[in-house]
Amino acid sequence: MGNFDFITADWPQIHNDCARAESYVITDPRSACIYARRSVETLVRHLYFLLDLAEPYRDDLVTLINEPAFRTGTKAPDVIVRKLNLLRKLGNTAVHESRDIPRSASHNALRELFHVVVWAAYNFSTHPDQVPVGKQFDAKLAAQSAPLPREAAAALIDKFRAADERHREELAARDNAIAELEAERTRLLAKLAAAQAAKTQPDDHDYKESETRDAYIDLLLHEAGWALDNPRDREFPVVGMPNESGKGFVDYVLWGEDGLPLGLVEAKRTRRNPEEGQHQAKLYADSLEQMTGQRPVIFYTNGYQHTIWDDGAGYPPRQVGGFYTADELALAIRRRTARKQLTHVPVNGDIAGRPYQRRAIAAIDHSLDHKQRSSLLVMATGSGKTRVTIALIDQLAKAGWVKRALFLADRTALVNQAVSAFKQHLPNTPTVNLLTEKATDGRVYVSTYPTMLNLINEVDHAARRFGPGYFDLVVVDEAHRSVYAKYGEIFAYFDSLLVGLTATPKDQVDHNTYRLFELEPGVPTDAYSLAEAVADGYLVPAQSVSISSKFLRQGARYDELSEAEK
Known part of the structure; x- marks a missing residue:
């Protein structure tokens, strides 16, 4: 028994990758993350094929997920797109990271994969009533699943990196059988429409957005070089807050090597605008400045929209694609006083x-x-x-x-x-x-x-x-x-x-x-x-030159054109 057994009948290939990911969640977190990403890629490509969506200008997973046609065609809610991107990033990290992948990463990957598969199967499988929309990912069940035969990590990574090349070969082969594929798509769509019309249970599955948000923030901070392995990095207590107790807890503090705060991150719920965290983040920055003598650079985020606010340099808040490294934050703080007026x-x-x-x-x-x-x-x-x-x-x-x-x-x-x-x-x-x-x-x-x-x-x-x-x-x-x-x-x-x-x-x-x-x-x-x-006197004017051509002089007659020209 496994968490993903409900897709065995409709999507055996996707189930196989999900089951492998699940079997490695304890024993080999790297392989679990890689197979979770493989599962997502196979699922996304299947939806492109099933719904006959126009593929974007690039064929990589990041483009396929974020293509507007995919969101529109599948009616994927933002939370699902975020989970797809998180799984893609976790898989990429597993491939490229030379250090050990923690078990927390594989648990995050399997939990998010379960949410994605529940959504996809409920909306695009022929057995929607078998989808466990009322359940959550069962970590105990995953831990008990019998590991499949393990492959060498190097072979897994090489196999993963060769996925795009294999897919191009598959596309070439698919082009030779386009008529059969169109017939298969028509058959699947008819079967899908009948099954979806017969659904009797609502989708009341809790997709756990807050967990996705926290995992996403951690991932982006790790990519910026923040290990987050010190208890001071999270929920750091501060004093001097304008509340009854005078105390507060900063979601993340990004510390410099000298023990002074370089930055802070205020995290808000996904469904809320990150701008709601601006005032709270400023109060935390005030407290940290009073406690340490250095004002940190402020970030506030809902996990997917991030804002940087270096009010110490006089800049207003602005959107940013992620977080700064320690060196970049230290340089930003030094520039508050060191840079010169350009005039x-x-x-x-x-x-x-x-x-x-x-x-x-x-x-x-x-x-x-x-x-x-x-x-x-x-x-x-x-x-x-x-x-x-x-x-x-x-x-x-x-x-x-x-x-x-x-x-x-x-x-x-x-x-x-x-x-x-x-x-x-x-x-x-x-x-x-x-x-x-x-x-x-x-x-x-x-x-x-x-x-x-x-x-x-x-x-x-x-x-x-x-x-x-x-x-x-x-x-x-x-x-x-x-x-x-x-x-x-x-x-x-x-x-x-x-x-x-x-x-x-x-x-x-x-x-x-x-x-x-x-x-x-x-x-x-x-x-x-x-x-x-x-x-x-720095440039000279253009000189026009009049030219003509046989077409302009004589025109063209259709019956005088070659087959290629016609």
């Missing part, structure tokens, strides 16, 4: 010495000094946008504002061109081309959008190399391009200063671009048009 730090005129280039940098400096974290420069092609960027990064580094910067371009040629320019003008600043040097450390990183998105999703040894606080500045080249629908996750993920560069005239830049940089439509941070550049 007092000179710009290297050998890099950007033209008047309009200095004006553009001064405009960005003014915005940054006034707590505006995003800027957009509209500059004609050939007027030196890259030089302005290099001079700006040089100035920000000298002023203590920027330690690491990321320059994003949409083509490999532009990446290589930018790398050469940085190395020429800032020879003492390590510059990394992430297309060819993914494991190299530096101060300036240059990448295309797809490469950076892949690197964001990578977890190595249970930690993310590029966490939300890794870069202090992100520069977006060709910011007018329609890249945000596909790669907007990059800008939402990194909690950095943001500078956009575009040669598109300011009145032709779309409203979404202005919105991304928190600007009024038509009002960039600074603009230098082609007409101005020509008038100033």
Whole structure:
């Protein structure tokens, strides 16, 4: 007997992976997490097939889960999507983490997998009345399940990493039998519709959102390097609170090596807006500051939406993709007093010495000094946008504002061109081309959008190399391009200063671009048009050349076209 026996008839393959995960929950937590993730991937792909959902532009699990078509087609509630993402992350951690995986991780994985399978089977199996919606995952039952023959961990991981390649092969084979698959889908849908229509019990299953929230926060903190293995890390008692007892308990305190608080995390229930935790978090920060002499950086979250508030630096709260590392928090606290006002730090005129280039940098400096974290420069092609960027990064580094910067371009040629320019003008600043040097450390990183998105999703040894606080500045080249629908996750993920560069005239830049940089439509941070550049003698006007073609002169006749042209 096992917790997942109710899907044996409908989904034997998924049941097999669930049963394996369950059998390893005590003896091999790593394998349990890996098989739980495999179960989720098989389930998600089955739902794509069953409901004939259009697959997204990428075929990896993170994209399949978070694709709007999947949420719409399955009517998956947010709590289920969160659980799917948690299982994906736990599985990835198990694959890449070299240290032991704790039993708590495998128990979390099996508990969340049970919730997901209950939801899926109740809504998409042909035996919904056999789904135990009134029960919870039985840890004792899982502990008693007889372990299946164990495979070597290395073989499991290799098998897991080869899953995408096998899936591509399966897709190719499936294309050769599309008619049979369509017939099978039609048969399954008819059987499913009849079974779902005959359901007699309501879905009153308790999906335990609070447990998912806590596991998610722990996972993200672990990815940021916080071990959370000291009793002081959780439920830390503070005094001086404005209540009757004067005491309180901070959900998480992130301590520095010197014993001073670097950050705190206030966790609110999933169904509540994390903004409700703002005032409570501030009171905790006040108490910690009184007790230790150092004001921590504030995070408050409901497990899925996270907000950072460094009120010690004068910034208002803002959304962030996760948590900072210890080094990043320590640097943020030092900057409260160490960084200089930008109007007092000179710009290297050998890099950007033209008047309009200095004006553009001064405009960005003014915005940054006034707590505006995003800027957009509209500059004609050939007027030196890259030089302005290099001079700006040089100035920000000298002023203590920027330690690491990321320059994003949409083509490999532009990446290589930018790398050469940085190395020429800032020879003492390590510059990394992430297309060819993914494991190299530096101060300036240059990448295309797809490469950076892949690197964001990578977890190595249970930690993310590029966490939300890794870069202090992100520069977006060709910011007018329609890249945000596909790669907007990059800008939402990194909690950095943001500078956009575009040669598109300011009145032709779309409203979404202005919105991304928190600007009024038509009002960039600074603009230098082609007409101005020509008038100033820095550029020459374009010369039009009239050309013709046989098609324009003679037209085309359908019966004269080849079969391929028709």
